[in-house]
Amino acid sequence: MCAQCHAGYGWKDENFDFTNQENIDCLVCHDRTRTYYKTPNTKGSEACAIMFENKPLIDYVKVAQSVGLPGRENCGSCHFNGGGGDGVKHGDLDSSLIEPGKQLDVHMDAKGLNFACTKCHISDKHIVSGSRYDMVAKDTVGTGKPGERRDVATCESCHGTRPHKLQSFATMKLNDHTDRIACQTCHIPTIARGGVATMVDWDWRTAGRTKNGVGFHEENYTQRNGEKRATFKSIKGNFTYNEDFKPDYMWFNGRMDYTTIHTRFNSKVQPVPINAVRGEATDSGARIWPFKVMHTVMPYDVKNETLVYTHLWGEDKAAFWGNYNFKEAVAKGMQDAKLPYSGELGFIPTVSYWPITHMVAPKTAALTCDNCHAANGRLQKLAGVYMPGGVTGPFSRYVDILGILMVLAGIGGVAAHGGLRLLGGYWRGRS
Ligand code: HEC
Ligand code: HEC
Ligand code: HEC
Ligand code: HEC
Ligand code: HEC
Ligand code: HEC
Ligand code: HEC
Numbered sequence: 001m002c003a004q005c006h007a008g009y010g011w012k013d014e015n016f017d018f019t020n021q022e023n024i025d026c027l028v029c030h031d032r033t034r035t036y037y038k039t040p041n042t043k044g045s046e047a048c049a050i051m052f053e054n055k056p057l058i059d060y061v062k063v064a065q066s067v068g069l070p071g072r073e074n075c076g077s078c079h080f081n082g083g084g085g086d087g088v089k090h091g092d093l094d095s096s097l098i099e100p101g102k103q104l105d106v107h108m109d110a111k112g113l114n115f116a117c118t119k120c121h122i123s124d125k126h127i128v129s130g131s132r133y134d135m136v137a138k139d140t141v142g143t144g145k146p147g148e149r150r151d152v153a154t155c156e157s158c159h160g161t162r163p164h165k166l167q168s169f170a171t172m173k174l175n176d177h178t179d180r181i182a183c184q185t186c187h188i189p190t191i192a193r194g195g196v197a198t199m200v201d202w203d204w205r206t207a208g209r210t211k212n213g214v215g216f217h218e219e220n221y222t223q224r225n226g227e228k229r230a231t232f233k234s235i236k237g238n239f240t241y242n243e244d245f246k247p248d249y250m251w252f253n254g255r256m257d258y259t260t261i262h263t264r265f266n267s268k269v270q271p272v273p274i275n276a277v278r279g280e281a282t283d284s285g286a287r288i289w290p291f292k293v294m295h296t297v298m299p300y301d302v303k304n305e306t307l308v309y310t311h312l313w314g315e316d317k318a319a320f321w322g323n324y325n326f327k328e329a330v331a332k333g334m335q336d337a338k339l340p341y342s343g344e345l346g347f348i349p350t351v352s353y354w355p356i357t358h359m360v361a362p363k364t365a366a367l368t369c370d371n372c373h374a375a376n377g378r379l380q381k382l383a384g385v386y387m388p389g390g391v392t393g394p395f396s397r398y399v400d401i402l403g404i405l406m407v408l409a410g411i412g413g414v415a416a417h418g419g420l421r422l423l424g425g426y427w428r429g430r431s
Contacts (some may be wrong), residue, residue, distance in 0.1 A: 001313035005078040032068040045322025091292035092358040096194025137254035195225030201240035208324035247290035253279035271349040281384025303342035309333030
């Protein structure tokens with residue numbers, strides 16, 4: 001079931017050979033008819049058969065004759081739908097990016113630049129650049145010569161580190177921010193803007209609730225494009241969505257600390273971070289980045305204080321998607337993976353952080369000075385920054401005046417600096 005998107009042909013169980021590159025499905029990326037899809041390698045429990053009933057049959061001859069380089073819909077068939085549906089995981093990757101307008105994404109704008117994913121995620125011998133496990137939170141190199149730098153997918157690799165034109169005093173100040181503030185922070189003012197909602201909360205505790213022993217769905221959320229979204233599924237539990245909302249901001253140096261299946265955590269410290277974002281103001285390699293924050297209540301081993309594997313999909317009796325019994329499904333999952341499991345099952349709140357980097361808005365929609373440099377500005381909660389103009393409290397008025405003076409002085413400084421450079425040029429030109 002998971003192998004529809006996770007490598008390979010014929011991955012049915014724990015005996016799959018990950019070293020055999022012939023097990024890679026080529027058509028999922030190279031079919032240009034938009035009709036090809038991967039199917040699960042096993043049928044799953046009867047309770048789940050309904051999940052694939054409505055898919056049209058694939059015309060393999062037509063597909064084989066329509067091979068081309070991958071478009072947005074190819075990459076998106078997996079990346080838009082991870083987590084079990086459109087836009088569920090990311091908040092900046094969903095089906096609205098198949099044919100977006102400029103307001104949604106200046107680069108992928110179908111009538112404009114019309115970038116494929118691979119325009120930024122360049123690849124060499126099928127090694128795709130860009131990652132969230134090993135991100136470039138701050139690119140200090142900028143653009144390279146053509147053909148160079150096949151290793152990154154950063155904004156700077158096309159725009160350089162000083163991308164703003166010196167049109168006015170205010171825009172002059174923008175380039176001074178790029179060392180501490182990620183491009184994405186100013187250029188992606190809100191996320192999930194394309195009419196497709198993203199999930200922000202998922203509670204597994206209610207999973208398994210059935211009607212007379214039969215699984216059911218509830219669809220009580222209508223997203224902006226008019227489609228209804230499931231707010232409850234027997235197989236998964238309860239969901240909460242959000243759309244067109246401000247991201248959270250954090251210092252980020254490209255590293256995250258992962259809570260994996262092997263990590264023992266302190267269950268009293270909640271929520272358990274699945275991927276704690278590293279970086280702070282004093283860290284010169286860190287910048288302020290936007291994130292989608294996702295809350296999940298998920299099963300865990302109470303005694304060992306670890307996450308657990310739940311055996312979801314299968315034709316056997318223990319599969320949760322069929323028997324709706326967490327105790328059995330987790331015991332089987334842990335046993336298959338040969339991991340220690342105490343048998344004491346509980347549920348724990350967790351939090352994960354999804355870096356935001358797609359859905360770059362037109363420049364006219366970028367954050368302006370007062371989005372940050374004002375009381376209640378966007379970075380108000382962020383540790384380690386003194387925000388000129390952003391102070392609240394008993395002395396705020398005085399500190400604020402100082403702050404505003406600083407902002408003005410900053411602008412003045414640039415103006416004076418720019419002026420001198422102009423003059424310098426003038427004098428050099430004369431002599
Ligand atoms: C519709 C496609 C799709 C299906 C089906 C799918 N995944 Fe994924 N999964 C992805 C993609 C794509 C990623 C990489 C990150 C991204 O872009 O979302 C991913 C990443 C992951 C990760 C890394 C952590 C994370 O959340 O990014 C785990 C763990 C994972 N998947 C587990 C599973 C399991 C278990 C199943 C089956 C129950 C499954 N996936 C089914 C598409 C899918
Ligand atoms: C994850 C998506 C993906 C998968 C899966 C994939 N490819 Fe590709 N493939 C690409 C991309 C992207 C390019 C373009 C590379 C570039 O231009 O640098 C490419 C390029 C190619 C090219 C070169 C085409 C040209 O015009 O230069 C061939 C041949 C190719 N792939 C064959 C395969 C085969 C065979 C498989 C299965 C074993 C496969 N691909 C699986 C994404 C994929
Ligand atoms: C304008 C350039 C650009 C385009 C177009 C683009 N991306 Fe990205 N993407 C980035 C950058 C920059 C990152 C951050 C990568 C890093 O720091 O390593 C990123 C990160 C990612 C990540 C991993 C991090 C995350 O967000 O979870 C995935 C997956 C991804 N992109 C998929 C896609 C897909 C699929 C498409 C096409 C629908 C696409 N990208 C189009 C620039 C782009
Ligand atoms: C068959 C499903 C599938 C297709 C199609 C696909 N990917 Fe992926 N991709 C994945 C999965 C699953 C992962 C995560 C692997 C993992 O985390 O273990 C991934 C990882 C990535 C990453 C790294 C993400 C990270 O966080 O490190 C990038 C970038 C990416 N893919 C871009 C692309 C691009 C660009 C295309 C289209 C040329 C594409 N993918 C097509 C399934 C797919
Ligand atoms: C593959 C190269 C490439 C990458 C990577 C890239 N851009 Fe662009 N970007 C362009 C091109 C080309 C244009 C159109 C010409 C221009 O305005 O410079 C553009 C235009 C823009 C514009 C102006 C939009 C408008 O209103 O006209 C902004 C803002 C922008 N990019 C921000 C970003 C950000 C933020 C990132 C990283 C997430 C990024 N770009 C990554 C190539 C790229
Ligand atoms: C502090 C906020 C901020 C940061 C950080 C920022 N930008 Fe901008 N950017 C803006 C604003 C505001 C504009 C619109 C300027 C105007 O009025 O023309 C803009 C305009 C642009 C344009 C259009 C070119 C132009 O001058 O008209 C591009 C391209 C761009 N930014 C790319 C980037 C890239 C790449 C980064 C990261 C290296 C980045 N920006 C970081 C706020 C920011
Ligand atoms: C995304 C939020 C954000 C936006 C938008 C923003 N700033 Fe800032 N600004 C900051 C942060 C954060 C700092 C402190 C950086 C540090 O700790 O080094 C800062 C510092 C400053 C400083 C003092 C340090 C210096 O570089 O001189 C001035 C002056 C300033 N900003 C002016 C401006 C102006 C003018 C604009 C509009 C063109 C603007 N800022 C837009 C977040 C922002």
